[in-house]
Amino acid sequence: xxxxxxxxxxxxxxxxxxxxxxxxxxxxxxxxxxxxxxxxxxxxxxxxxxxxxxxxxxxxxxxxxxxxxxxxxxxxxxxxxxxxxxxxxxxxxxxxxxxxxxxxxxxxxxxxxxxxxxxxxxxxxxxxxxxxxxxxxxxxxxxxxxxxxxxxxxxxxxxxxxxxxxxxxxxxxxxxxxxxxxxxxxxxxxxxxxxxxxxxxxxxxxxxxxxxxxxxxxxxxxxxxxxxxxxxxxxxxxxxxxxxxxxxxxxxxxxxxxxxxxxxxxxxxxxxxxxxxxxxxxxxxxxxxxxxxxxxxxxxxxxxxxxxxxxxxxxxxxxxxxxxxxxxxxxxxxxxxxxxxxxxxxxxxxxxxxxxxxxxxxxxxxxxxxxxxxxxxxxxxxxxxxxxxxxxxxxxxxxxxxxxxxxxxxxxxxxxxxxxxxxxxxxxxxxxxxxxxxxxxxxxxxxxxxxxxxxxxxxxxxxxxxxxxxxxxxxxxxxxxxxxxxxxxxxxxxxxxxxxxxxxxxxxxxxxxxxxxxxxxxxxxxxxxxxxxxxxxxxxxxxxxxxxxxxxxxxxxxxxxxxxxxxxxxxxxxxxxxxxxxxxxxxxxxxxxxxxxxxxxxxxxxxxxxxxxxxxxxxxxxxxx
Numbered sequence: 001x002x003x004x005x006x007x008x009x010x011x012x013x014x015x016x017x018x019x020x021x022x023x024x025x026x027x028x029x030x031x032x033x034x035x036x037x038x039x040x041x042x043x044x045x046x047x048x049x050x051x052x053x054x055x056x057x058x059x060x061x062x063x064x065x066x067x068x069x070x071x072x073x074x075x076x077x078x079x080x081x082x083x084x085x086x087x088x089x090x091x092x093x094x095x096x097x098x099x100x101x102x103x104x105x106x107x108x109x110x111x112x113x114x115x116x117x118x119x120x121x122x123x124x125x126x127x128x129x130x131x132x133x134x135x136x137x138x139x140x141x142x143x144x145x146x147x148x149x150x151x152x153x154x155x156x157x158x159x160x161x162x163x164x165x166x167x168x169x170x171x172x173x174x175x176x177x178x179x180x181x182x183x184x185x186x187x188x189x190x191x192x193x194x195x196x197x198x199x200x201x202x203x204x205x206x207x208x209x210x211x212x213x214x215x216x217x218x219x220x221x222x223x224x225x226x227x228x229x230x231x232x233x234x235x236x237x238x239x240x241x242x243x244x245x246x247x248x249x250x251x252x253x254x255x256x257x258x259x260x261x262x263x264x265x266x267x268x269x270x271x272x273x274x275x276x277x278x279x280x281x282x283x284x285x286x287x288x289x290x291x292x293x294x295x296x297x298x299x300x301x302x303x304x305x306x307x308x309x310x311x312x313x314x315x316x317x318x319x320x321x322x323x324x325x326x327x328x329x330x331x332x333x334x335x336x337x338x339x340x341x342x343x344x345x346x347x348x349x350x351x352x353x354x355x356x357x358x359x360x361x362x363x364x365x366x367x368x369x370x371x372x373x374x375x376x377x378x379x380x381x382x383x384x385x386x387x388x389x390x391x392x393x394x395x396x397x398x399x400x401x402x403x404x405x406x407x408x409x410x411x412x413x414x415x416x417x418x419x420x421x422x423x424x425x426x427x428x429x430x431x432x433x434x435x436x437x438x439x440x441x442x443x444x445x446x447x448x449x450x451x452x453x454x455x456x457x458x459x460x461x462x463x464x465x466x467x468x469x470x471x472x473x474x475x476x477x478x479x480x481x482x483x484x485x486x487x488x489x490x491x492x493x494x495x496x497x498x499x500x501x502x503x504x505x506x507x508x509x510x511x512x513x514x515x516x517x518x519x520x521x522x523x524x525x526x527x528x529x530x531x532x533x534x535x536x537x538x539x540x541x542x543x544x545x546x547x548x549x550x551x552x553x554x555x556x557x558x559x560x561x562x563x564x565x566x567x568x569x570x571x572x573x574x575x576x577x578x579x580x581x582x583x584x585x586x587x588x589x590x591x592x593x594x595x596x597x598x599x600x601x602x603x604x605x606x607x608x609x610x611x612x613x614x615x616x617x618x619x620x621x622x623x624x625x
Contacts, residue, residue, distance in 0.1 A: 044335035046070050050250040051335065056206055056261040057244075058313065058320035058337065061251040061306050063288035067344045074332035086331040087341050089372055091163070091171045095322030096258070096273050097454065099163025101315045102179035103230040103467050104391055106190035107144045110216045111137065112209075113200020115238035127192050131238055134283050139300050139364065140236070140307060141189060146358025147311075148184035154308075154356045157338075157369050157381035159183055161316040161324050164458070165428055170327070172372060179458055181315055182465050183383050185391045185417055187361075188311075190231070191220050204243040206278070207264025209235050210257045213276030214269045221546065221586045224621070225272025225454075226396050226471045227512060232314050233276040234307070243280050251282040251289040252306040256319045275318050277310040294347050294355060294365035301365040305353060308366040309339040316369075341370040342377035351377025391417040392467035394459050398488030398513040399623050400473040404450050408434070410490060412441040413514055414459035414467065421461035429455040431475045447475040476537050483537050483624030484601070487545075489515040494530060501528030502616075511546040511586050511620035519560075520605035520616030529604040530619070533567070536593040540624050543575075543601060544590040548618040551580035557608040558615035562589060568597040578606075580615070593624065 044051045048069040051057040062070060091099060117131030126141040147155050162178035174180060193216055201208055213233040222228050237243045244253075244263065254277035257267040267274075282289035283303055290302020317323030317337050326333045326341065333341050344367075345352040351368040356379075358364065368377040373384070394414045402408045414423055425441040433448035441459065452474045460466040476483065485496040489505045490513050502521040509516030520528045536543075549560045555578050562576035575591035593599065605617035 045330075046073055046332055048073050049335075051253075054261075056255050056259045056263070057250065057253040058255050058317065060253040060340070061289075061309050061343055063248065063250060063285065064290070064293075064344055065288055066249060070332075085375060086328055087326065087333050087370055087375075088172050088328060089316075089324040089338060089370060090327045091167050091169060091324055092317070092322045092327075093169035094163055095256075095319035097456070098229070098273060098319045099167070099317075099323040100161050100179075100181050101230050101232070101318050102163055102181055103469070104182065104393060105184055105188040105311075105315060106231045107188045107311065108191045108193070108216055108220055108231060108233045109140060109144070109189070110212060110233055110235050111192070111194045111196075111238070112204075112212055112235050113238050113241070114196040114198065115200055115240065116194065116196065119194050119196075127194060129194075133239070134299050134303070136281065136283060136300060136303050137236075139304060139362070140234075141192065142361045143304055143307060143358065143364050144189035144311075145187040146361030146364075147188050148186055149361060150357055150359030152356055152358060153380040153382065154366050155184055155312075156383045157371055157378045158312060158315050159384040160371065160373050160381070161338075163323065179466055179468055180384065182391050182467060193219050195219075200237050200241050201243075202241055203245055204237065204241070205264040206244055206255070206259075206262035207267055209243060209278050210255070210259075210262055210267035210274070210276060213274050214257055214267055214271065217269070217271045217274050218588075221511065221588070223271050223544075223546075223588055224399065224471070224512070226398075226469060228272045228274055229468075229470050231275065232311070232318075233274060234279050234310075235276055236279045237281055239281045239284060241281065243278050246278070246280045246282070247285060248288070251285065251302060252280065252310050253278050254310045254314045254320075258319070273319055275314055277314065279307065279310070282306060290344075290365075293344075294353050298365065301353075304364040305367045308364075309343070309369075312339045312369045313337040338369040338371075339367065342368040345377060351379060354379050392423065392459050392461055392465050393417075394457055394467045394469040395514050396469040396471055396512050397490045398621055399471055400455075400490070401483055401485050401487060401624075402431075402447055402473070402475055403485070404447050404475050407446045408444065410443040412436070412443060412457050412459075412469075414441060416461050416465070418461070418465075423459045423461055425457065425459050427455060427457045429453045429473075431473055450475050474537075483540060484532055484534050484543065484622045487622030487624075488513050489517050489620065491515075497530040497532050499528075499530045501526055503528050503530050506618075509548075509618035509620060511548070511618070513620075516618050516620030517603070518616060519603060519619060520607055520614070522614055522616060524609045524611050524614045525607045525616075526609050527604065527606045528616075529602055531600055531602040532622075533598065533600045534624070535598050536595050536624065538595050540593050540595050542590050543593055543599070543622070543624050544588060545601075545603065545622040546586050546588050546620045547576065547603075548586045549579055549581050549584065549605075549615075550617070551615040552582050552613040553580060553608070553610070553615055555580035557610070558613070559606050560604065560615075560617040561606070562601070562603050564591040565600045565602070566594070566597055567600060568594075586618075
């Protein structure tokens with residue numbers, strides 16, 4: 001997790017039923033505000049901001065009424081003359097190495113609490129809920145499916161922002177060798193979860209919202225830091241609730257689990273940093289959260305504007321405030337993010353809110369975001385770098401384990417949405433002794449020191465479009481003390497495993513990376529298994545793996561199972577009880593380890609060799625931690 005820091009106000013604030021003139025007018029009289037406390041860095045200085053003294057409310061969208069008060073205060077406290085301008089954003093240096101989402105964004109929607117009602121399916125194949133009279137759920141899914149389609153350039157404003165080791169803290173523009181946010185071709189919706197196990201709290205705390213995001217990461221199988229690097233969890237609270245006491249103050253905010261200023265404290269995540277947003281059912285707040293702001297009746301105007309606002313800010317400042325925020329000392333925008341600076345600008349004005357067409361996915365009201373390179377609020381922006389929408393995708397190879405002073409080879413694979421492109425590869429954080437071939441993406445060499453490294457591989461094409469993947473690499477002492485070897489099967493084989501029956505490395509079996517283990521067969525077979533003996537390294541306590549069972553029979557005859565034998569004590573534990581499921585998708589299982597003990601992990605798929613219902617199991621991402 002990152003060290004404590006002050007975050008910018010990224011919430012959209014409510015304005016109650018204020019007229020549009022209240023948004024831009026600076027002559028209204030308000031009771032004297034308390035003098036703002038002295039600030040450092042990007043601290044929020046405007047005392048009317050919902051983020052003032054609530055630093056976790058990044059990208060907070062104030063209500064329209066609250067925004068008017070903020071504007072009035074700002075007019076009475078002019079910004080000193082500065083070389084970069086009062087709205088210029090600068091780079092925060094990254095938190096846990098994360099500044100922006102420099103890959104293809106994966107948006108996961110979490111409908112939080114059984115108050116959403118009965119789930120059905122709408123005409124577009126989206127989740128629909130009986131407690132959602134406004135149809136907000138369907139619009140949300142369609143909007144995120146539509147981003148990066150129909151040639152829309154509303155999201156292209158994001159392509160000017162970047163992170164990576166070549167971007168200096170305090171930079172106000174990106175060098176050509178930075179990791180840029182790519183244009184998000186083809187939509188960003190990655191999954192939908194209705195968590196109806198219990199009611200959503202009437203006023204969920206920031207900690208509870210963050211915990212729900214971590215729960216969602218586990219639900220979607222994003223159980224590594226690498227799988228969450230480009231993930232974003234939108235926590236959608238149901239009608240009638242008041243998450244983080246938003247009503248009459250603001251409309252939404254975003255953050256990440258490691259923020260120590262969250263109400264209730266930071267959230268522990270076993271899956272790395274998790275970016276999320278608090279998306280109240282702000283339609284309940286009416287015009288204050290933008291109902292009718294662009295259209296008439298415009299019931300969903302403010303809803304889609306706040307969704308877009310927070311996504312834009314998460315993309316440019318994923319772990320606030322390690323990305324791009326306003327750090328201009330004395331500016332009334334200090335502490336704000338790109339969309340904050342353009343909140344509630346009237347339709348038809350420069351940088352004002354407008355309808356954005358996502359082609360077959362629909363048309364939705366969105367707001368502009370600040371653009372450093374044009375020094376303006378941009379509702380439309382050219383794609384930066386000449387990439388013309390190219391998307392480079394690096395296939396994550398998953399966690400790697402190897403033995404010190406033993407040669408290794410790992411082929412990293414990447415693809416480009418545009419044909420005819422030449423990719424150039426680079427890597428940071430490689431264990432000592434390893435290097436990457438810039439032309440082929442092959443990592444090779446002989447590791448010379450033990451330890452665990454966080455590796456990021458980036459592939460960039462000739463138009464400057466890039467993508468990256470991050471994963472861990474553990475180098476351990478010889479003699480098997482490094483835990484499981486080839487646990488991700490990314491060698492393309494079952495090397496380091498002992499196989500019986502029908503078993504192979506297969507691209508169809510991958511949970512992450514390019515390969516997984518196929519144990520059993522789509523044709524009738526008998527019992528098949530793979531096994532590996534290893535020594536639990538110092539500091540380890542758990543072995544984990546992902547599995548996906550295809551079992552059209554019953555557990556009486558066919559099943560998947562896994563055992564962990566402690567060779568030091570002679571005891572055997574069942575870490576996956578006999579399981580026979582069909583279409584349940586990927587799940588995870590784990591067993592306890594004692595450091596220094598020798599273990600044999602056996603992953604099995606049992607089929608009774610009956611012609612009508614062959615059973616087989618995918619296994620992947622076997623890790624020791």
